[in-house]
Amino acid sequence: MTCRRNAPRFLAATLATSLAALAPAFASDAIVDAQGDTVVVAPGHASLQKWLLPETAPSPADNVTTPERVALGKKLFFDPRLSGTGRSSCATCHLPERGWSDGYPKSIRFMGEVMTRASPTLVNTGYNTIQQWDGRSPTLEHQAANGMSATGSMNGGSEKPVTGVANIGRIKGYVDAFERAYPGEPLNVATLAKAISAFERSIVSRNSPFDRWVRGDATALTAEQVRGFRVFIDPAGGNCSVCHAPPNFTDNGFHNLGLMSFGEDNPDVGRFKQRPVALLKGAFKTPTLRDVALSAPYFHDGSARNLREVVDHYVTGGQVRSNLSPNMRPLALGPEDRAALVAFMEALTTPTEVFVYPVLPP
Ligand code: HEC
Ligand code: HEC
Missing domain, CATH: 1.10.760.10 (Cytochrome c-like domain)
Structure with a gap:
């Protein structure tokens, strides 16, 4: 009896201790992210290293x-x-x-x-x-x-x-x-x-300001971009990383986001054509978000002209809700959080030198 009554307090104490061990200076910045991991939103923190990609893409x-x-x-x-x-x-x-x-x-x-x-x-x-x-x-x-x-x-x-x-x-x-x-x-x-x-496999982006910040460069992100990252991973905020998961901002899964085009006659059913499971009707693959600022317009149907429109779509919680992903819901994000999300996504671009086109054999 006594033992069981003490259990929660014991657990809480253990959690507090392990958090303190993680980073005493930033313990107040700890949150449980969309993956269920306790992470500390601070540059270089060990709990954020899961966002870093291996140096090279795997090959068969x-x-x-x-x-x-x-x-x-x-x-x-x-x-x-x-x-x-x-x-x-x-x-x-x-x-x-x-x-x-x-x-x-x-x-x-x-x-x-x-x-x-x-x-x-x-x-x-x-x-x-x-x-x-x-x-x-x-x-x-x-x-x-x-x-x-x-x-x-x-x-x-x-x-x-x-x-x-x-x-x-x-x-x-x-x-x-x-x-x-x-x-x-x-x-x-x-x-x-x-x-x-x-x-x-050589088209790789893994040295964006965000990546440098995760590696410990505190100056790589602005305060607004850090705020955007927090909104991105917070289940009570944007809940974005539940699908745009580490390290490549994708779960390699398929989801129906309730885009307007799904409400049209004979809509594109996406993944359902490959796997006829009801939940997958109108579901499309979660894309990576590294370098995303460069590839407008967005979504499989090109319906969002810019990142602001993407965020506005998520804030509505999806417009056509007949087969919506259970992870889509209206978001209580004010204008500052929305702007911060956009600023964060803009920090995912790896600066590149001018691309050198190949010389083709005659
Ligand atoms: C006429 C435009 C066009 C051309 C040319 C084209 N693609 Fe694509 N590519 C697309 C479209 C549209 C899709 C998405 C198709 C879909 O998912 O139904 C796509 C999808 C892809 C994907 C999947 C990416 C992902 O993340 O899922 C790869 C890889 C790809 N293309 C590589 C190539 C290669 C290699 C070539 C040349 C052999 C090529 N594409 C030529 C338009 C094109
Ligand atoms: C339920 C899973 C899920 C959640 C939650 C989610 N996304 Fe997505 N995201 C996707 C999928 C799937 C797509 C592609 C959907 C399509 O085109 O039909 C996508 C597309 C995008 C795109 C467009 C990328 C491109 O290349 O076209 C951006 C940007 C984006 N999401 C950002 C976000 C942000 C920011 C949040 C949080 C506010 C978020 N996502 C939450 C699954 C999700």
Whole structure:
């Protein structure tokens, strides 16, 4: 009896002790975040290191990243000869200077055909465990091979999927580069996809002001941005990190956010088409938020023009609520908290030098 009555007090004492051990100077800044972890919102604090990404994105055993593979994939990514018509490259819709997206609400492919969804950023996509807004590609290699198929983003639909590959196979510079990067492997759709994926795994953002602050640089973030981070991870605030989880600001999961477009006739059902589970109707993949300030407009349907509009959407708790994620609810955030959230997301951009485009083999 006595023992049981004392238990809560004992637990509270233990918690207080372990918090004090974590960081005595900042104990008052401790909160339980959306992951259920007690974290201390202070630069360099041990409890925040879970937000840091490993230096390199993981690569599969049959396509281990090497400099030769990345260099080859970089050329292919920018080469329109990879497409059926010879007029489109991966970079047509994933431009480095547009945050590896294209700036359109929905992508446009050959002959001006508007696609059904926005081009997602490719930043840090190598750290993700599933690809595409609806997760229909398990790996980058699968996505790249698909993109080059007859109906993929790289072809007009009528072109034969092999045309682009045949083009590449006729270029001596590529044949030699393939021999160096993938000795003994044939030059085909599979190896092309491997090389492109190796390059995509090198599109990494992990040195933003936020990352530097997490590593201990107290001057990297403004007070407003720190406030925004706190709102971001606080379940009673923005509750953003319940889905935009550490380290890559994504849970690699799928959620229906109640966007207006889900209320239209025959809406895009997203993940449901791959996995017919009721909760997944209208659910799309949680994107990373590193470098997010560079890739407007936002959401799979391009419906938010800027980060302020994104935050305004979350504050409503979702506009079409017929199949809303249980983690969406109206947020009690005043104008200062909303502005702080935007300021925080702007601190997720890694400053880059001017991107150097590859020289394509003649
Ligand atoms: C015409 C525009 C267009 C072209 C060209 C294009 N893409 Fe995309 N890309 C998109 C769109 C739109 C999506 C989202 C499709 C979806 O989820 O339904 C996408 C999705 C992706 C994804 C998934 C990213 C993620 O985080 O889920 C990757 C990776 C990708 N593209 C790489 C490539 C590569 C590699 C090429 C060249 C072989 C390419 N894209 C060519 C428009 C394009
Ligand atoms: C229930 C899970 C969930 C919560 C909570 C959540 N997000 Fe998202 N977020 C997503 C998903 C899923 C998408 C993509 C949805 C789509 O396009 O249909 C997304 C998209 C975004 C985008 C657009 C990114 C892009 O590249 O288009 C931003 C910015 C964003 N969220 C910020 C936030 C902020 C800030 C919060 C907290 C106020 C938040 N999110 C809360 C799951 C969530």
